[in-house]
Amino acid sequence: MSTTTAELLKGAAELFPDEVVTSAHVRHLDLPLGAGRFALITLDNGFDHTKPTTFGPGSLANLNAALDQVEKEAADGSIVAVGLTGKPFIFAVGADLKGVEILKNHEDALAIGRSGHEVFKRLSSLAVPTFAYYNGAAMGGGVEVGLHCTYRTVVKSLPAFALPEVFLGLVPGWGGCALLPNLIGPEKAVSVIIENSLNQNKQLKGPQVFELGIADALFEGADFLEQSLLWTASVLKGETTVERPEVDRGASWDAAVAKGREIADSKVHGAAPAAYRALDIIAAVKDGDLQSAYDAEDEALADLIMGGELRSGIYAFNLVQKRAKRPAGAPDKNLARPVTKVGVVGAGLMASQLALLFLRRLEVPVVLTDIDQERIDKGVGYVHAEIDKLLLKGRVNQDTANRYKALVTGVLDKAEGFSDADFVIEAVFEEIGVKQTVFAEVEAVAPAHAILATNTSSLSVSEMASKLKNPERVVGFHFFNPVAVLPLLEIVRGEQTDDASLATAFAVAKKLKKTAVLTKDAPAFVVNRILTRFMGEIQNVIDEGTPIDVAERSIEPLGLPMSPLVLLELVGPAIGLHVSETLNRAFPDRFTVSPNLKAVVEAGKRGFYVYDSGKPEIDPEVAALLKQGDVALTEEQARDRVLDAVAEEIGLMLDEGVVAEAQDIDLCLITGAGWPFHLGGITPYLDRAGVSERVNGKPFLAQGVASVPA
Secondary structure (H helix, E strand, O other): OOHHHHHHHHHHHHHOOOOOOOEEEEEEEEEHHHOEEEEEEEEEOOOOOOOOOOEOHHHHHHHHHHHHHHHHHHHOOOOOEEEEEEOOOEEEOOEOHHHHHOOOOHHHHHHHHHHHHHHHHHHHOOOOOEEEEEOOEEEOHHHHHHHOOOEEEEEOOOOOEEOOHHHHOOOOOOOHHHHHHHHHOHHHHHHHHHHHHHOOOOOEOHHHHHHOOOOOEEEOOOOHHHHHHHHHHHHHOOOOOOOOOOOOOOHHHHHHHHHHHHHHHHHHOOOOOHHHHHHHHHHHHHHOOHHHHHHHHHHHHHHHHOOHHHHHHHHHHHHHHOHHHOOOOOOOHHHOOOOOOEEEEOOOHHHHHHHHHHHHHHOOOEEEEOOOHHHHHHHHHHHHHHHHHHHHOOOOOHHHHHHHHHHEEEOOOHHHHHOOOOEEEEOOOOOHHHHHHHHHHHHHHOOOOOEEEEOOOOOOHHHHHOOOOOHHHEEEEEEOOOOOOOOEEEEEEOOOOOHHHHHHHHHHHHHOOOEEEEEEOOOOOOHHHHHHHHHHHHHHHHHHOOOHHHHHHHOHHHOOOOOHHHHHHHHOHHHHHHHHHHHHHHOOOOOOOOHHHHHHHHOOOOOOEEOOOOOOEEOHHHHHHOOOOOOOOOHHHHHHHHHHHHHHHHHHHHHHOOOOOHHHHHHHHHHHHOOOHHHOOOHHHHHHOOHHHHHHOOOOOOOOOOOOOO
């Protein structure tokens, strides 16, 4: 390794004194079959699997020192091959993002890219074959260090294998963009690097890593290393030949890159640069010039590290990985009461989804009630059918399926169903009078300690509890649809909700594996309030006369997963109208009720579009209903209107104390509405675009929180 790179690593290590340093232990062993002396390097940061192994500058320096040793041994013929593996359950999960966060200039960022390349490349330039044994989770640089080896094996039980950089706002910058398409072909590489990343960071399992051709052999976990070493010996002795299909460097390479650009356009609409930079490198390495591709990776890494999208991506990652685990404002967890039985009021689709979730996560009896036996039977039948699907997919075994089915029941009589329930949640019609009646009925029959939870999306929890004898045990417990997919759970503290009830709600949320955010009892809480203001302003500009396609395109630079009117279809126009009416009553000066949306709902339409041609086109029947003014805005004007409205609303919510900090707003939008990581939710984008300053006179976040440090 050159002195320059060693100096770069040393300088980087000085910038990052708090790195959890990974060691690279070298041990020697005799391979089976008399294949010869072998050096095995084990990556280990000294902690168990809950603190995965990463690569910071100190870690790279340790790996480099290990390679110094084995390089000499390979050159003098004292070893026949080198292997690389990880500690139990973890191979390596890539660059240490905490180190990336603190970088302040382009030169330091460039040094990180170059030093990683210089260390990893040594694996492919040794005088003997090299083997990577993916024994556990491998991501980013962990995947890439293995790609520099001659051969790879993977454990069948490997739970997570990915190149997630594009998801965060980076490119696979230590050889991923250069090596993967040359190993498995550009189409598969584009799928792993671009498509999986932009599909909510989809992870590969061990068998998929093997099927894609990334790994050359697949072994069971119990004796993974022994089997890998036996296979290594077989390869070295010529008894096993690894055959890899020839990579097509013709038109199919260009087609794969073009497909990648289509995927990126459909997901981020040109709003985030990482996917496009990765595709540029993949396109350029078609000629097999790896060094030029490595240089391009270095430049892309440095540019993106100094850009806003990556900082927003890291900020979002930290919200989901850290803040979500320690909810702001949650009471002492020791106050939580045990939950040994759950009651669900209602047996419709939402109630049935809730019953299934409580059943699978808490594994306690769950009882549903409704107004007639037919509805109850349908709700229980839904849960049974979903359990059968899990059984067919191998997600549960027959015994577990039988036990789950036995645990879920339905009764007409609330007294019979709820007399021994510790937690009762209602999922009935979104009307305050109906919910007050339901809670009065439940309070009369449930134990005094039972939590009464409401899945309301916009109504006042305090008002719901106001006529009860014990309003202190009522808590908002708002899920997002589909319940099994979206992680967010808005936990709402009513005016009289006590700490024990709130603590129990948070404890249940944790067992449900949901991201719980505490919110004040304010109209529509967090996600629906922001989305309704956002959608309402889009609807306003349409009603005033801006063409629908212009209004829809206006927010494409945000790179949202879908356009506003497609989102409205997903939510349902009737629900969107109901929430806008609720918020209009609370804040008539800011929330409007669109007459056009009302007309669409009254006509029974499910949305603004039809898809007869496979693409969304305005439904002619909807077009005939619309009544627009004569004020047509440009895309830029419409976007400013929408973003100004959102920035104003978030500012007001923070002033009102709806949540503790702007970070909670972003966590809610990421986990409850699928807003992309590259935005960091919404507030980093509003800060970066200057909207926060324009509307509120100040940014939402301090410099360096989701941006390059000052």
